[in-house]
Amino acid sequence: DVISFMKHYERASIEKRQLEILVADDNGTNRMIISKILERAGHHAELVENGEQALDLLEAGHYDLAIMDMHMPVMDGLDAIKIFRMTHRATPQMPVIILTANATTDAKRECEEAGVEMYLTKPIDAQTLLSSISSLTAPLKKAGDSIQPSGETNKANITSDVLIVNENTLRHLRQLSDRKEDFLKNVIQGFLSEGEQMLEAMEIALQENNQKSFKEIAHALKGSSGNVGAEALFEVCREISQLNLHELEKCAAELQLQARQNFGATRIAMMRYLEAPQHATGP
Numbered sequence: 001d002v003i004s005f006m007k008h009y010e011r012a013s014i015e016k017r018q019l020e021i022l023v024a025d026d027n028g029t030n031r032m033i034i035s036k037i038l039e040r041a042g043h044h045a046e047l048v049e050n051g052e053q054a055l056d057l058l059e060a061g062h063y064d065l066a067i068m069d070m071h072m073p074v075m076d077g078l079d080a081i082k083i084f085r086m087t088h089r090a091t092p093q094m095p096v097i098i099l100t101a102n103a104t105t106d107a108k109r110e111c112e113e114a115g116v117e118m119y120l121t122k123p124i125d126a127q128t129l130l131s132s133i134s135s136l137t138a139p140l141k142k143a144g145d146s147i148q149p150s151g152e153t154n155k156a157n158i159t160s161d162v163l164i165v166n167e168n169t170l171r172h173l174r175q176l177s178d179r180k181e182d183f184l185k186n187v188i189q190g191f192l193s194e195g196e197q198m199l200e201a202m203e204i205a206l207q208e209n210n211q212k213s214f215k216e217i218a219h220a221l222k223g224s225s226g227n228v229g230a231e232a233l234f235e236v237c238r239e240i241s242q243l244n245l246h247e248l249e250k251c252a253a254e255l256q257l258q259a260r261q262n263f264g265a266t267r268i269a270m271m272r273y274l275e276a277p278q279h280a281t282g283p
Contacts, residue, residue, distance in 0.1 A: 019043040019137060020062065024054035024077055025069040025099065029191045029224035030124065034067060036176045036183055037126045043133075051075030058084045063094060065137055067129075070100040070107065070119070071219070078114045085115060095136040099124070101223055101241070123226030126172070164262070165269040169229025188270045191228045195221060195263055199256075206256055211248040215240055218259070230270075232262040 021038055023045050025031050031047045038045045046063070048054050052075040054068060068077030081096050098119040100107050111119045118132050170184060177183035198221045205214040222237035236258045240248070248255075 019064040019133070021045050021133070022048070022054060022057055022063045022066040022068075024048045024051060024066070024072065024080070026050055026072040027069070027220055027224050028194050029187060030069070030099075030122075030227055032187055032190055033124060033173065033176075033227050034129070037124070037129060040176055041130050041133075051077050051080030055080045055084055058094075065095050065097070065133060067097045067099065070098050070110075078110060078116070081116065082114050097129075097132055097136070101219065101226075122223050123169075126176070163231045164265045165273065166229035166231050167273065169227075170270070170273055173228065185274055187228060188274065191224055191230070192267055192270070194224065195230075195233075195266075199260055199263055202256055202259065206252055211245040211252060214252055214256075215243070215245070215248060218255075221259075225266075228270075230262075230266045233259060233266050236262055 021043050023031060023034050023038070025034065025047075026049050031049075035045045035047055046057060048057060050072045051068065054066065054077070055075065057063075058066070058080070066081070068081060070077050077098055081098075085093070093115075095117045096115075098111050098116050099122055100119055101122045107119065117136055120128060120132060170188075173187055174184040198217050202214055202217045202221075205211075205217065218237045218240035222234055222241055225231075225234040225237055236255060240252075240255050240259075243251070
């Protein structure tokens with residue numbers, strides 16, 4: 001259970017120093033969820049939207065660990081880490097966790113070549129993320145340990161009868177809240193607002209016959225959909241991400257319609273979840 005793990009981690013963190021962690025992700029929903037997980041574990045997170053901003057902060061300050069999305073606009077997470085490590089060879093190496101939507105052999109090889117210690121697959125799982133941070137920052141961690149792919153535990157168990165919304169995911173997000181705020185409501189509102197903007201951008205890309213942009217936006221929407229349990233929307237975005245540009249020419253319009261319909265159903269399901277009496281008072 002996520003909340004039991006978080007309480008255990010919080011107790012264990014009393015004897016540990018607060019970690020300064022840099023988080024770079026172009027997706028606002030992802031940043032919100034990651035920062036809350038880190039906050040509940042007693043750490044401090046600095047949030048940026050791309051690799052270039054991350055590089056600027058790395059140059060200006062000290063961080064115990066960095067969590068970087070693999071693919072971001074302006075500059076990728078791997079490119080930022082390569083540049084930083086190339087120019088700071090004389091300083092102790094800061095561990096890095098790379099987040100990726102696709103745990104492929106190519107992704108693993110790219111991370112190894114960049115000297116990244118660990119990569120995790122999205123959607124983000126609190127237990128996996130915090131365990132990874134703990135292992136990478138432990139005092140006896142040996143420099144130069146090989147990359148450790150992870151993320152098997154955070155793959156959604158999706159059957160042929162795909163759920164609109166996974167209530168277990170929403171329940172886990174609510175458990176990250178404290179009594180002073182409604183974190184889940186903030187996450188859902190942020191996701192719906194950001195998702196609407198992404199869908200509109202996908203529609204513009206479709207009108208301009210720009211399959212490349214259409215696919216890139218769908219990939220970003222897939223990431224945030226998975227993290228909030230929007231499983232039906234996640235599935236159609238994943239299908240778009242897996243198609244090549246030639247294949248997209250034939251079915252992009254149909255897939256866009258599916259994405260729009262699934263987003264509408266997701267909005268209704270999430271608002272009903274928030275308004276349900278058994279959820280209105282918190283965890």
